[in-house]
Amino acid sequence: MKKLTIDSFRGKSVDEIKKTIKKNISAADPKINAYLEAFDIDKFEQGKGLLANIPFAVKDNILIKGMISSCASRMLADYKAPYSAFVIEKLLSEGAMITGRTNMDEFAMGSSTENSAFMTTKNPLNEEYVPGGSSGGSAAAVASGMCAFALGSDTGGSVRQPAAFCGIYGYKPTYGVFSRRGLVAYCSSFDQIGVLANSIEDIAMVSSVMNDKDPYDLTSYLDRELKELGKIKYTDSVFKSGIIGVVNTFEGIPVSPEIEASYKKLVGELRKMNLEVVNISPPFLEYAIPLYYVLSAAEAASNLARFDGVKYAFNKRSASYQKLLMKTRGEGFGREVKRRIMLGTFVTSSGYKDEFYKKANRLRTNMKKSYDALFSNIDYMLLPTTPTPPFKLGEKIDDPVAMYYSDAFTTFANIIGIPALSIPYDTDPKGLPIGMQVLSNVKRDVDLLTFCANLVRKLK
């Protein structure tokens, strides 16, 4: 299994690239199940631009005009996108080639890709294990040479956690770097499109193409530095000015010994490299999971209300609107989606709204302030991406709360909107990958990518 980078395709003809991709997909995907649909790339004509002919996979909640966008849900099994997501337009305008749409947890709700209505994706490094989620298909496709890079979405860790589980890089930018137009909304105030790839250079390249102010997404913005970022600069000066915050203990969060050992090893290496490392205690981190599930469910219940069988996609024709709603939504949504819709409806209902939704929102505001203060003293923060190494298929699917804790170190970045990058750092005794996560303050994406690329080169 060969990991592919953008550079590995440079200088190759479009036909050679197609041949490689088709060969890799037919070799690996029957076992891995990364793609819900691999496109007929023979139809692709010679691309022009910065990403000419570069093959990439797309998580199935990002719209590609004329193609099905199912969100791995029965509800949208036949839904053909009437328009393309902004980021898809950007990549296509630079000549990139879409290889297919990848499997995911239904509506991006899950951490193992087992919540797909259609199939289960396996971890390419060990098929008994989950690839992580919700962007598990995208991570597995990148990790098994079925594309050069892939798009995912990260609402609470859904890019970084599968990247860590599949031994690749996963980047969730500052909220707003990538337009969300054409990303099927789960939790609008947390959702960000992210990039999964085999190198930080590739992530930087793709991000500079995708970033822009989209007039159709009021929360998007142009990051000039990122837009103009060509090649990442390799220089030791990034280490001289960067202060890294690390933790001594993972208070309130159960972390497996393998992860803890790897983390300590990395902190040791940083100290050995004479980087400025300071101990911090990330504020409210232990509240991130409950807060995340209150707020994300609240928005999800509202965002998913539009799937009613009236306008498009799945519907169960019924004699009344009430029956149409109940049957369509009852049969169209899977268990986890329904669980979160119920939860989200509950926490915003009168009588409970103050106790749950409003309280969580106040905490979110406090968290933003606290991390902003923390980042005035440090430049980067280092945490494990996940509290455990990859787990087995079926291991946590019947224990939602255990599954939710897969995101114990990732959700807070979405809650406060900061950028984060998961780096493949180590392997556990079984040879499964362990990822480490570097985070910085909002709008410091280029600093974060540059620092991490330099760090990775130093660590090698």
Add this chain to the structure above:
Amino acid sequence: MSKELFPVIGLEVHLQLKTEKKMFCNCKNSFENKPNINICPVCTGQPGAMPLMNRQALRFAGEMANALNCKINMFMRFDRKNYFYPDCPKNYQITQHDFPLGYDGEFFFFSEKRQYRIKIQRVQMEEDSAKLNHIGDDLSAGSFIDYNRSGVPLLEIVTGPDFEDAEAACAYLEFLKRTAKYLEISDCSMEKGSLRVDTNISLTGQKGSLPGYKVEIKNLNSFIAVKNAIEYEMERQRGIINSGNSSSLCDETRLWDAANKKTLGMRKKETESDYRYFPEPDIPPLFIQDKNISELKESTKLTPFFAMNQLINTFKIEIGDAYVITAEKQFYEFFTETSKYTSQYKKIVNWLTGDVLFNLRKKGIDLSGSKLTPKELGGIIERIESGALTGKIVKELMPELIEGASVDKLVEKKGIKPISSGGELDSLIRGILKKHPEEVKAYRNGKTGLIGFFMGEVMKGTKGQAEPRRAKEALLKILENKEE
């Protein structure tokens, strides 16, 4: 004996703003043509679609809030109102719940009789729903959904519960409509649904205190319906209270049945849905700048309230006439323009509200379609005043005058001109008096009431071309001098 009861009435008005585009997308704001032609992913609630912000709608809303003397929220936010209904494509409506554009306003308005003042609780922006077109009367046959209207900007204006009767409520509606039309932000047609009214009404035994229940009346399709519904509902509630059943009055929504002129129970409010409002995450809050507010406050856009005051105070026009003149902005503007050419303000009012309006209506056009200029009308009024023209002549020429003909040319062409030169008039009058010796004798014997008869004969004899004041002077002179 039944105790005295005081009505507590509040109104909620929805105005469709006539912006070029819809509230949250770039679709054309037009929904009277073929169904489902002005639609896009945003206004049909496609997955992944996100709202834009219509700056024009924001400005229109700001202008209205300003005319209602509202405070403007410096921090303005949109919220989601969550409910399932087939005309609501996202199954939530983007509206303003916690931080509306305008709040705590005070609207000053007039009826034809008096001035009023009402508290405005809030002015909020939101999006309209799609339109359900039911197949036949039987709902089970199904419905078609037309999304052209989905996402059209709406302004909701909520008053305090301060109206004391149906008359005041209707005067408010009429003046609110005038205000929106002067600002050119809405068509305000109840018929087409661009102005919709919900009424809240209850009765209290103690003036100034709110009773423990509130009845909302929906389905009000005209101002008459509002008036009738309020009056009906007041009587209905009064009957219930007077019969000792006041405890059966509760928060409820009732429908106005215009055909049978009564309100019908629709639903009790305790079973009403919980809208689970929360901030719209796709629209960042807007921080309104001081300069935006001062721009609004300094806006020189004409309002009917200003126009009424101007007519009453500066031009000394009576309130009833002022109310007629200000019904439409172009009438008021025509008046003020005409006032530059004549100071006979009352005459301008009479001509405008009389013959000009009459002839325009007869032709089915409005003032903007008239070619009569304020300068021409001003000149005509001045010449009538000086005796160079008579009202009768101008009345007859009015159909041609509104077509743009000049009064001088008409008079010349038709050979009509007022008989005002002394000699001509005197000989005419003498001729007429000769035909009525009996009446002349009677007049000279003290039956002076006959002057009216003589005037009539003179006007008849001159085919209305005699300038009345001069004709009367001449007539009196001849009759008093006892000349034959």
